[in-house]
Amino acid sequence: MAGTFRFLEEIALADLAFEAEGETVEEVFRGATQAVLESLANPATVSGGWERAIERTDADHLALLFDWLSDIVFWKDAAGVVYREAPLTLTREGNVWLLRARLIGARVDQRTQELHADVKGVTKHLYEFKQTGACWKVRIVLDV
Amino acid sequence: MKLNTAMTVNRITDEIWEIPLSEKSGMLVPARIYATEGILQSMDSGVFDQVTNVACLPGIRRYALCMPDGHWGYGFPIGGVAAFDVQDGIISPGGVGYDINCGMRLIRTDLTLADVQPRLERLMTELFRKVPAGVGASGFVRLSREEFGRVMTHGARWCVERGYGWHRDLLRMEEGGCIEGADPSIVTDHAIQRGINQLGTLGSGNHYLEVQVVSNERIFDPVTAAALGITGHEQIVVMVHCGSRGFGHQVASDYLHVFEKAMRPYGITVKDQQLACAPFRSPEGQDYFSAMNCAANTAFANRQVITHQIREAFGTVFGQSAESLGMELVYDVAHNIAKVERYAEGELVVHRKGATRAFGPGSPELPEMFRQIGQPVICGGSMETGSYLLVGTDQAVRDTFGSTMHGAGRTMSRTQAKRTFRGEHLQQQMKQHGILVKAVSMSGLAEEAGLAYKNISEVVESVDRAGITKKVAELRPIGNIKG
Numbered sequence: 001m002a003g004t005f006r007f008l009e010e011i012a013l014a015d016l017a018f019e020a021e022g023e024t025v026e027e028v029f030r031g032a033t034q035a036v037l038e039s040l041a042n043p044a045t046v047s048g049g050w051e052r053a054i055e056r057t058d059a060d061h062l063a064l065l066f067d068w069l070s071d072i073v074f075w076k077d078a079a080g081v082v083y084r085e086a087p088l089t090l091t092r093e094g095n096v097w098l099l100r101a102r103l104i105g106a107r108v109d110q111r112t113q114e115l116h117a118d119v120k121g122v123t124k125h126l127y128e129f130k131q132t133g134a135c136w137k138v139r140i141v142l143d144v
Numbered sequence: 145m146k147l148n149t150a151m152t153v154n155r156i157t158d159e160i161w162e163i164p165l166s167e168k169s170g171m172l173v174p175a176r177i178y179a180t181e182g183i184l185q186s187m188d189s190g191v192f193d194q195v196t197n198v199a200c201l202p203g204i205r206r207y208a209l210c211m212p213d214g215h216w217g218y219g220f221p222i223g224g225v226a227a228f229d230v231q232d233g234i235i236s237p238g239g240v241g242y243d244i245n246c247g248m249r250l251i252r253t254d255l256t257l258a259d260v261q262p263r264l265e266r267l268m269t270e271l272f273r274k275v276p277a278g279v280g281a282s283g284f285v286r287l288s289r290e291e292f293g294r295v296m297t298h299g300a301r302w303c304v305e306r307g308y309g310w311h312r313d314l315l316r317m318e319e320g321g322c323i324e325g326a327d328p329s330i331v332t333d334h335a336i337q338r339g340i341n342q343l344g345t346l347g348s349g350n351h352y353l354e355v356q357v358v359s360n361e362r363i364f365d366p367v368t369a370a371a372l373g374i375t376g377h378e379q380i381v382v383m384v385h386c387g388s389r390g391f392g393h394q395v396a397s398d399y400l401h402v403f404e405k406a407m408r409p410y411g412i413t414v415k416d417q418q419l420a421c422a423p424f425r426s427p428e429g430q431d432y433f434s435a436m437n438c439a440a441n442t443a444f445a446n447r448q449v450i451t452h453q454i455r456e457a458f459g460t461v462f463g464q465s466a467e468s469l470g471m472e473l474v475y476d477v478a479h480n481i482a483k484v485e486r487y488a489e490g491e492l493v494v495h496r497k498g499a500t501r502a503f504g505p506g507s508p509e510l511p512e513m514f515r516q517i518g519q520p521v522i523c524g525g526s527m528e529t530g531s532y533l534l535v536g537t538d539q540a541v542r543d544t545f546g547s548t549m550h551g552a553g554r555t556m557s558r559t560q561a562k563r564t565f566r567g568e569h570l571q572q573q574m575k576q577h578g579i580l581v582k583a584v585s586m587s588g589l590a591e592e593a594g595l596a597y598k599n600i601s602e603v604v605e606s607v608d609r610a611g612i613t614k615k616v617a618e619l620r621p622i623g624n625i626k627g
Contacts, residue, residue: 008557041279118349127417
């Protein structure tokens, strides 16, 4: 299942805020990942060709999500890429969360890709990860 | 008066408002906001909450300040200024901003609107080609890690040594374009990887390169304007707004992480996690200060390489050298930085986040050429309205730790602006108004619509009337490049 997300209008005047949700923590990770990908570029206009596998563990799912989303921003600059997709799985072994993900994209090409904001980083401002009934939700502000 | 806060806000003058200590537990000094009544009423609730959070930080002196272009930020509000004692005060990445040494640069020319108008399309195309902008853009300067280290320590000086500028450019930059005390050895590998290919790139968001016109009737102080090379008569100038790109952001993020952990051993608590800080004299505080200076120097170098590219583009389009076109630097000034400066209270770490240094004519720190007129201050407005050249005052040094506004300040979120405006339509509309826009991202263009910002003229009036900066000239856009 994919999580969903929506950009928020009422906060972060100069930046980009979004809320992602899902029935599981893994779905929230997927929704938040998609929000960051779409903040950078329209994934449908990005081909493949560049790929990187990322594996991270953390006992704290908040810290794990923050670091993973920061990885996406980092590789955008370090490799000069935007992304088509980022499939991931999130499992829990004992007290530790294990994230296995792949970043798939291509080098930035202004002629063929619909580019959006040059996100500079993930922030902890108003960062919130909570469960309400059967729904998990995260709020994140991206610095642009 | 209806404000977006329940706090008591007392009028000190028509342009200065004070939130007393009683309004939040833990405030060590009052908070002061510089704004006209109209601007104060339009400020979002975050400004009041955040400036009073800043007033609670250890070692703060006199006031926590917010300039009239203030709005919600991370930790500090944008437009925030605060000074902390070097002995018992702190340093906080949240008081500098993620884009370390984001700043403004203005370049004059001898060209007039009549010279440029017929070639404007070609000029903007050439500038768009030479100055990479937008997501993931990389610059033409290829650097080894060792050489990137020299950029971190030497800033704009490195550029001039490599032929990307003129020696006299350095005299017209805050700190001569190179801040001492930068130590590349404490910058993370992550930050280096993010920044090494980005020298000479504009970025996106509110960063831009703008070709502007100065008309006689929009020069408010002809003597000072002339001293800065601004002569009017539909003169063409070029403004650049950008910073340290991904490199600076990574430095800020890395040290926020360090400071989050460091606060407990030092017994520091903050009202907002994004105000994470450490004592200035602590190892963590000194490391951040050094790393921040690396990013600040990289930003000076970034704007210098962009200046080189601008000069090349003008040279190509007008078939003359940049020198013969009179393309001298007017000034380069930071608006996201922390610096040690001396005031009546002694040595203070002055944090300016979305605020500009504005030293007056009497300041010994200024080079000789600015001792009579004060330090130039460059304030960017929205791409549809205009920008201002101002000068600092001795009153700013007395009242606001030598600080003033930096730009128009947003009133509408990016997401709301994208829903309200369409980039293509805006581009067309601006063309009809005589402003040619080249943009990498149409959604990014929509985010920067003029109506998403405060009226910069009213913001400038606030600081002019408050006496912390004086208006010199208004600059009208005719061409804009956005990421």
